[in-house]
Amino acid sequence: MTALEGTSRQRSITYAAPVHKVSRRARVILAIRAFLTVIVALIMLIPVFWMATTAFKSRADAVAVPPKVFFKPTLEGFVNLLAERSVLAQARRQEMQARRDELSWIQRIALDAGTEIIGVSQYVGRLRNSVIIAGGSTVLAVLLGLLSAYAFSRFNVPGSGDLLFFILSQRMLPAVVVTIPIFLMYRRLGLHDTHIGMILLYTVFNLSLSVWLLKGFIDEIPRQYEEAALVDGYTRLQAFRKVVLPNALTGIAATTVFCLIFAWNEYAFALMLTSDRARTPPPSIPAKLGRGGIEWAAIAAGSLGFLIPVVIVTFALRRYLLRGVTFGAIRQ
Amino acid sequence: MATIELRQVEKKFGDLHAVKPMDLTVHDGEFVVLLGPSGCGKTTTLRMISGLESVTGGQILIDGRDVTWAHPSERNIAFVFQFFALYPHMTAWQNIAFPLQSQGESRAAVKQRVAEVASLLRINHLLHLRPGALSGGDKQRVALARALVRHPAAFLMDEPIGALDADARETMRAEIKRLHLLEHATTVYVTHDQVEAMAMGDRIVVMSEALVQQIGTPAEVYHKPANLFVARFIGSPGMNLVTGHYANGVVHLSENSRYLLSPEWNQALQRELGGEGKVILGFRSEAGVIVEDGPLAAEVFTSDLHGAYNMLNLSLNDDLVHIRVPRGIRYPMGATVRFNIDAEMVRFFNPRTEAAITRRVR
Ligand SMILES: Nc1ncnc2c1ncn2[C@@H]1O[C@H](COP(=O)(O)OP(=O)(O)OP(=O)(O)O)[C@@H](O)[C@H]1O
Ligand SMILES: [Mg+2]
Numbered sequence: 115m116t117a118l119e120g121t122s123r124q125r126s127i128t129y130a131a132p133v134h135k136v137s138r139r140a141r142v143i144l145a146i147r148a149f150l151t152v153i154v155a156l157i158m159l160i161p162v163f164w165m166a167t168t169a170f171k172s173r174a175d176a177v178a179v180p181p182k183v184f185f186k187p188t189l190e191g192f193v194n195l196l197a198e199r200s201v202l203a204q205a206r207r208q209e210m211q212a213r214r215d216e217l218s219w220i221q222r223i224a225l226d227a228g229t230e231i232i233g234v235s236q237y238v239g240r241l242r243n244s245v246i247i248a249g250g251s252t253v254l255a256v257l258l259g260l261l262s263a264y265a266f267s268r269f270n271v272p273g274s275g276d277l278l279f280f281i282l283s284q285r286m287l288p289a290v291v292v293t294i295p296i297f298l299m300y301r302r303l304g305l306h307d308t309h310i311g312m313i314l315l316y317t318v319f320n321l322s323l324s325v326w327l328l329k330g331f332i333d334e335i336p337r338q339y340e341e342a343a344l345v346d347g348y349t350r351l352q353a354f355r356k357v358v359l360p361n362a363l364t365g366i367a368a369t370t371v372f373c374l375i376f377a378w379n380e381y382a383f384a385l386m387l388t389s390d391r392a393r394t395p396p397p398s399i400p401a402k403l404g405r406g407g408i409e410w411a412a413i414a415a416g417s418l419g420f421l422i423p424v425v426i427v428t429f430a431l432r433r434y435l436l437r438g439v440t441f442g443a444i445r446q
Numbered sequence: 447m448a449t450i451e452l453r454q455v456e457k458k459f460g461d462l463h464a465v466k467p468m469d470l471t472v473h474d475g476e477f478v479v480l481l482g483p484s485g486c487g488k489t490t491t492l493r494m495i496s497g498l499e500s501v502t503g504g505q506i507l508i509d510g511r512d513v514t515w516a517h518p519s520e521r522n523i524a525f526v527f528q529f530f531a532l533y534p535h536m537t538a539w540q541n542i543a544f545p546l547q548s549q550g551e552s553r554a555a556v557k558q559r560v561a562e563v564a565s566l567l568r569i570n571h572l573l574h575l576r577p578g579a580l581s582g583g584d585k586q587r588v589a590l591a592r593a594l595v596r597h598p599a600a601f602l603m604d605e606p607i608g609a610l611d612a613d614a615r616e617t618m619r620a621e622i623k624r625l626h627l628l629e630h631a632t633t634v635y636v637t638h639d640q641v642e643a644m645a646m647g648d649r650i651v652v653m654s655e656a657l658v659q660q661i662g663t664p665a666e667v668y669h670k671p672a673n674l675f676v677a678r679f680i681g682s683p684g685m686n687l688v689t690g691h692y693a694n695g696v697v698h699l700s701e702n703s704r705y706l707l708s709p710e711w712n713q714a715l716q717r718e719l720g721g722e723g724k725v726i727l728g729f730r731s732e733a734g735v736i737v738e739d740g741p742l743a744a745e746v747f748t749s750d751l752h753g754a755y756n757m758l759n760l761s762l763n764d765d766l767v768h769i770r771v772p773r774g775i776r777y778p779m780g781a782t783v784r785f786n787i788d789a790e791m792v793r794f795f796n797p798r799t800e801a802a803i804t805r806r807v808r
Contacts, residue, residue, distance in 0.1 A: 336529070336531065338527045338529065338531035339531055339533060339534075341498050341518075341525070341527075341531070342525065342527065342531040342533070342592075343533075343544070344497075344498065344517075344518040344519055345496055345497075345498070345518045345519065345521075345523060345524060345525040346519070346524075346544055346545035346548055346592070346596075347519045347545055347548035347549060347596070348519060348548050349517075349519065352548075356544075357533055360535040361533075361534060361535055
């Protein structure tokens, strides 16, 4: 039985024990701890809460002083974010009002703000870019990371210590330091403002993380598992797929989430190395600040919407993230 | 089943010799035990036979086929690991079926064969469980089932019961022996426990410091150790060893201890030592016989109760010798006892080469 298994069991006993069986003192301490946890969580959630509410406020409510806690929620911010609109002239506006019932709810919201929807906004394309770039680079980084982590973990790679350090060093320089040389290189190579360029860049950055993280997880998997598979008649690759992979799922999930979060949120490179075709939301949300008055609701809606995919992925993988690495068959 | 032949097989890790060139033939259906203290190269030898470790010299043949460089999966051998190495993400059933699936057996055949070995090992009721939910003994049963399921040419077991607690160990030892007899399976079994080795092996390979010290039946390594290491390592306690001086058909052990040699031994020592010289006399604790006018004298150091017998610990010169005496007999500490050695069970070693001296010349 591993140490991890042991601690998780202990913990579950502490929390799952019926309250009346816990001593008074322990109950008080538990209550204080819970209280403090809630306070800290609340403090940390205030900006998120603020963003979430702002996303559903009308333009006026968003800038109201003092700030409104109670307000009439509207999807105006989202519509502003996702749709391209034009301001309606007085005459046309009245005409539209007249056939309000025929309009879709989206157009009605736009109409209330004195505008008409004329197409999908740029932001939608940017979101799609993010999905392609973050998704592509995450898949690549985890896949390549897994293979090289396995090699570093299991084989005598000559100079593996130096190589691993070199891989890690890829992440040591802050983005601002390397953007200019990369910018110049990408210009030459025609990778500027391309999906493939951004995928490559994020993959390089994430590889250092994924190789190191995954190597740690694979090191934890006893070699005997693969060796057993080898003598049981499998090739090295089959053993990797059937024995190592299933036992590395926890690590793969954790690495995927970390890589995805980095690639999804990356700002500095995206700002410098993309302009339109491959631009992602992080540099374009602030750009909204400039255009004819600050559309706080749209900005908040953009930020909120941008959070959601990462939250979903993390949530989907939580089973693997939370589950301790348990290797039942080997006592250590 | 198959024969396994090692010819001058050797393993070096850089400058470290893990296994010095060794020769060994494991016959069809034989149970050979590799025995030796920690770090002597037992596991490495086993891993070379399985192909998990490449050799740095020599040849390995299975059934006459040179497999020195064959992939582990091509050798048709099964390996049982000390820590079981059951796949934790599979149930016991899946674990056992795994080697069959590599051979592309039909579903029905796999099912039937798994059921067969499961009932052989009496683990039918555990098949739906993951290894994490099994006790140590049951894990090892599943591991054995996984090894058996494919009818391999040979079994390699690396301290398969070393990780079990004492109770389960006894049971599993008997069970492995039974399986061996039932399946008539060529087996190479690694252990550092000499009692286990004596109990299980048809033959024992005693190793120390990367070198094979002796290959022989349990009786041979017990009664005719090839050198001082084997004499000390086998048996509990090990062989009594007393340094003396040989001259004129007599070995002087101390002032009042003179062991008179039989003509054969005299001849052998004469030849080996060239007239006279230092020699080490050895005998098993049960070969010592307390007799009033025995030729050897020693002082009682302590005596231990062993249930069926008493063990008398005597000091002779600077050496401690153990003699088995009947249960009732007690001696006060410091008393002098005289004893003789069963003439058939006395052994001699050359202190310079540490090798046993043999009686007859070829
Ligand atoms: N992969 C390796 N790299 C370097 N040295 C090794 C390696 N494997 C084993 N050795 C060394 O080879 C020697 C023999 O090791 P081996 O594991 O065969 O011993 P053993 O007899 O099985 O011991 P134990 O009873 O402790 O299992 C030891 O000194 C060990 O440190
Ligand atoms: Mg070993």
